[in-house]
Amino acid sequence: MSGELEEAQWRYRRDLLPDGDPLVAALEEFADRERTHTIRSVRRIDPVTGKPGPVEDLAVANGTYTARPSPRREPRAGPRGPEQQRPCSWYAMSGFVDAHAHVSSLADLVGLLVHGVTACRQLWGEPAHLLADGARRARHAVLPHLWTTAGVIDGPSTRLPEVVTVVDDKRAVRRVIEDAVAFGFDGVKVYDDVEPAVLDELLRRAARAGLPVVGHAPQRVPFATAARGMRTSEHLYGAVPNVFRLPADRRWPVLADALAGTRVADRAASLGEALAGSGRTRHLICPTLVCWRARSGERARTRPSRAALAAATPNRRRAWQHAAREALRLDPSEGRSRSGSVDRLGELVARTENVAGRLLVGTDCGNPFVLAGPSFHKELAELERAGLGFPALLRAATVNAYRAMAPPSSATAGAAPSSSPDLVLYRQPPAGRVGGLTRPDAVLIDGVLLDEADLDRLWALRLAGSGLDASVWPRGELDPPMSGDRPTKETVTLAERGIS
Numbered sequence: 001m002s003g004e005l006e007e008a009q010w011r012y013r014r015d016l017l018p019d020g021d022p023l024v025a026a027l028e029e030f031a032d033r034e035r036t037h038t039i040r041s042v043r044r045i046d047p048v049t050g051k052p053g054p055v056e057d058l059a060v061a062n063g064t065y066t067a068r069p070s071p072r073r074e075p076r077a078g079p080r081g082p083e084q085q086r087p088c089s090w091y092a093m094s095g096f097v098d099a100h101a102h103v104s105s106l107a108d109l110v111g112l113l114v115h116g117v118t119a120c121r122q123l124w125g126e127p128a129h130l131l132a133d134g135a136r137r138a139r140h141a142v143l144p145h146l147w148t149t150a151g152v153i154d155g156p157s158t159r160l161p162e163v164v165t166v167v168d169d170k171r172a173v174r175r176v177i178e179d180a181v182a183f184g185f186d187g188v189k190v191y192d193d194v195e196p197a198v199l200d201e202l203l204r205r206a207a208r209a210g211l212p213v214v215g216h217a218p219q220r221v222p223f224a225t226a227a228r229g230m231r232t233s234e235h236l237y238g239a240v241p242n243v244f245r246l247p248a249d250r251r252w253p254v255l256a257d258a259l260a261g262t263r264v265a266d267r268a269a270s271l272g273e274a275l276a277g278s279g280r281t282r283h284l285i286c287p288t289l290v291c292w293r294a295r296s297g298e299r300a301r302t303r304p305s306r307a308a309l310a311a312a313t314p315n316r317r318r319a320w321q322h323a324a325r326e327a328l329r330l331d332p333s334e335g336r337s338r339s340g341s342v343d344r345l346g347e348l349v350a351r352t353e354n355v356a357g358r359l360l361v362g363t364d365c366g367n368p369f370v371l372a373g374p375s376f377h378k379e380l381a382e383l384e385r386a387g388l389g390f391p392a393l394l395r396a397a398t399v400n401a402y403r404a405m406a407p408p409s410s411a412t413a414g415a416a417p418s419s420s421p422d423l424v425l426y427r428q429p430p431a432g433r434v435g436g437l438t439r440p441d442a443v444l445i446d447g448v449l450l451d452e453a454d455l456d457r458l459w460a461l462r463l464a465g466s467g468l469d470a471s472v473w474p475r476g477e478l479d480p481p482m483s484g485d486r487p488t489k490e491t492v493t494l495a496e497r498g499i500s
Helices: 022-031 106-114 127-137 170-183 196-209 223-229 248-258 263-276 289-296 306-311 314-329 332-356 374-385 390-397 399-405 408-412 452-464 489-496
Strands: 037-045 052-061 064-069 090-094 096-101 117-122 145-148 188-190 213-215 232-234 284-286 423-426 442-445 448-451
Touching: 022 106, 022 448, 022 452, 037 064, 037 423, 096 106, 096 399, 106 117, 106 442, 106 452, 117 399, 127 145, 170 188, 170 196, 188 196, 196 213, 196 223, 223 232, 223 263, 248 332, 263 332, 284 399, 289 332, 289 374, 306 314, 332 374, 374 390, 390 399, 442 452, 448 452
Parallel strands: 037 090, 096 117, 117 145, 188 213, 213 232, 232 284
Antiparallel strands: 037 052, 052 064, 090 423, 423 442, 442 448
8 A cells, every 4th residue: 555656755855863853862862771681570471372471580681681580589478378489570572563664754663662663664665764774783773673675666557657666577677686685675575567477587586685575466466376476465465456556436345345245255265275375485464454444534443633643744744634634525334334344354364364374463654544653553453353362463463573574594494583682561461452562661672671751751752743742642542532633624724734
């Protein structure tokens, strides 16, 4: 999915870490903190089972940690019998990954971090993203890890000729792979109109160069074929049609027809077979239900507001205002119908995940009303509402995502890491519900411990950069409170003219 054309590429932004920005100063300050310390009395939650382990102390040294048993107290009598072990102070899980992001500002990176997202797959990359990740590796600033693809590759019949790299023969394929390697990108992303023969050549050369191929399953390539070569596919394209290629008045009726009756079960079965047959690639899917929901124009769960409009990155704000106006014009019954189609997409995902276990949690943040950070937890809520259990969601948000970002040799050999040196910490156990994950009490990232006050400070600075007070959108809330804040056609029009 993509917004308006001028938003698809970064035309005016050259640096994610601008000099003098208060957020930059805070992140640089945190980078100077001690990275060797001990976090005591921690129960790590297994990302596969969702169950907490024994109480441990975590010895952090130079960005990684080692777990060791927490010292036992001498047994003593108490009102509830002998006490054998010190109480647990923290519940910890591996750092979350937004598996489909479009980061376009430092505010986006901070939004991810304060909500426990310590890495993301940036699926339309530029050198600015590589520079930001270089600052992270150099420990110049505390930032989420950016796994970044090169700019999008498409075929001659592309709908976006202004912003994609058109590839139509072997020579062009060789050039884009050489450029991706030379710049240091982590992978390459394909779009809908790549021709079958070109995809074959691209997959062959990318494999030789050690670059995974991700993106939209091309329209003219059978999904099962694409899954055998591509590491991930996005938005369920291939399982359902990419309706956003169609005229606006046809999109949602076509999707509703594709999911009518028994077709959800049929499509889930076909998708499961394709994933099971993907062989060494072990193909993963990233549904981005939260973005489907936002693009539907419904307002019950997307909840557009003035605060959300203000929080948009400036160069994306016009697209967000356009989306808000379209949502306000939408007949409520049509909004409910479209939202029902998104519910059926969730059913498709749940049926497929139960068969194949190949799910990623991604948001497509950057699109209108899909804000980096809160939208990650909205995607978890979408998937939970669709019927996925807590262990499956944790696996999708962590273990599967680490494999999606691993080097090809380890990803295909099953040797990708199953945990992360980064941790998201909570004072209370999540009790098997993703709603308990929205507001971390601390984040351990590259050995730096950010406590509750640090995370609140960063979120307040992020909102202040958009002219918002921290009380307008408390950290951990998926949307800002709506009381008196719902935009109208008049306020959206005034905002477009720069009048507040």
